[in-house]
Amino acid sequence: MQTIERELVAGTRWSRRRVSPGFLYVLPSLLFVVVFFLIPLAMVIWMSLHDWPLLGEPAYTGLDNYAALLGDSTFWDGLWFTTKYTILVTPPIFICAYILAHLVNSKMRWVGLFRTIYFLPVVIGLGTSSLLWVWLFNDQVGFFSFILSHLGVIKEPVLTTPNTSLAGVIVMVVWKTVGFTMVLLLVGMQAIPTELYEAAKIDGATWWPIQFFITIPLLRRTIALALIISVVGSFLAFDQFFIMTGGGPNNSTVTVVYWIYRASFTYFKLGYGSALSLLLMVILTAISVLQLVVLREPETY
């Protein structure tokens, strides 16, 4: 008879007696996730309770790592800096993305070309684009530094001076990621029924009221989603600071992930790095749960 049907039945009714073929198809992926994700996940908790050197025997220390974490000012400074960076980088990304999405949400010719150009930096690696911008901001050979210092905007080297180093990173990140947010907003905008705009225009509404009373309220779910993706991404920032500022000047641009990297792979305090990792996980899981709550409510027009 029909083989598949037999197998499908076997998958349900006989599952307790023999291994379902469906399970066998899923099994390889499951093994990967278990070995390279779930086991390390469990190990984070276990390791965080130990003094765990790179070589040699780990020693159980209970909650010592967490006690040390409370008194670790570099970590708390890092957490504050990461939060500050997230708060500062998000508005420029959204404002630019919103404007760009409006510009490319038209039926003019070549609009596809503009979308492609604005999106292109998204597929360049964060590491590579950080390296590119280090050069652009270099005080000796960089074009942007050259132009900015001629315009009198900057007097010191951008990436090694407090405040401008953060500004430099933010400019790079906006260039690199704005296309992504633009696409999300664009899709949201295109889902808004045009009748609403036509009705508003008949009522004599102009551009600003249309944005505030139609577009932005109807995009709230898309905006919330893009916001969460952007916030999570910013909170995990590493590449750009590692490459562009090296955490300097004076450790002023060390992010949480950067500090975990240093604890585990510069100082080789793997137990302490694990305790930091666990805290990071808790913070980000909280953000993700928030995401689920916000996105549960369906979009209505």
Add this chain to the structure above:
Amino acid sequence: MVRVARKSGGKVYKIAALYGVCCGIAFLFVLPLFWSFITSLKKPADANASPPNLLPSTLTLENYTRLLHYGDGIFNYFGNSLVVAMLTVIGVVFLSTLAGYGFSRFSFPGKNVLFVMILITLMIPFQSILTPLFLVLRTLSLQNTLVGLSLVNTTFQLPFSVFMMRNSFESVPRDLDNAAAIDGCDSKALLTRVLLPIVLPGVITVGLFAFVASWNEFLAALIFLTDADKYTLPIMLLNAQSGYLGTVDWGLMQAGIFISVLPCAILFLLLQRYYISALIAGSIK
């Protein structure tokens, strides 16, 4: 009549302004890459000039030919990146196609729990498990190997890909399964002969994402690769930038950046449609 004419005149004006703004912004977006590329074609001394020259005095491929002998040679690093990216693509495509098929077409005990378990890993940042992952790789003798890095990249890419592939299979009508069954297909033949050609766009998408993610991956490569000859392009470029082998050679750097940007840029330009639609599907769910 006059009114209509004036209105369309204003519209032309508006469109011209729109084009102007769009072109201006496009110029700003392309500028960093364009300048980098131009500089990669300068003579080395010209590229290191301070203040920088806007345009090169002569065009030369000298920076690119010098890359051939930089460290272990650019082909070595490019090859490392390519091996890791291709192994990741193969792993992700193979595993997620099987899992997507399994989750879509079969029912077995614990199916929903397992699917949710795979999806939940999307919420946990991989940055927070790198420390123990280092020990796992060391135990398996995979630390400081390209294969180890590929396996890690594959795993990070799996949740999204399994989700995408399950949706691809879900969108194929079951009537097809029944028709294939009548023709005597078993579940393996149904997958390889009937469904695989239909879900090919999904396969291309997860493959493309896996390639781009793996090619651009920085932190895991930085941690897991310790021998200089095993470095992937971003790590090699980082060392060049930090003057690891002498002073910074800016012309060489820009040539290296161009080479590392090129594969993903080309893939994106060719397969844009798949990339954007998956991006939307993946984030909006």
